[in-house]
Amino acid sequence: MIFDPGMGFFLSSDFQVSFEVLKKIKTLQEEFSPMMVSVTKKSFLGNALGGLKVEEREIPTVIAELYLCIQNVEYIRTHEPKNLKQALKIWNLMNK
Incomplete structure (x- = not known):
């Protein structure tokens, strides 16, 4: 079983609610792991x-x-894997 916190309008019409979930993602991972998140x-x-x-x-x-x-979210569902792969490559080069 993989936990998906749901994002966007599913949570609330107030966009701040989704940002609060993102800010607390580590706390959620302590209770619900593995986790998959989609923000695309x-x-x-x-x-x-x-x-x-x-x-x-x-x-x-x-x-x-x-x-x-x-x-360290275990699974990220994305519609644009190429963009994320490029961002991760740059991030990793900057953090060597």
Whole structure:
């Protein structure tokens, strides 16, 4: 069994709720592991930046996914694996 906290409108119409879940992801992992999180182009990312359209959410998506990787989330469901792979490569080069 893999825990998925759900993100975006599933949690709340208030985008801050999703960010609170992300900030507390380590605490959630203590209780629910393994975990899978998906933030790809979610509405909470667009709403946090003034209502970005879906096609404008690639950069916020990669930032949120990279954060989840750094937090050691076991599974990240993404629609753009190439973008995340590139971000991880740069992150790893910067942290050698």
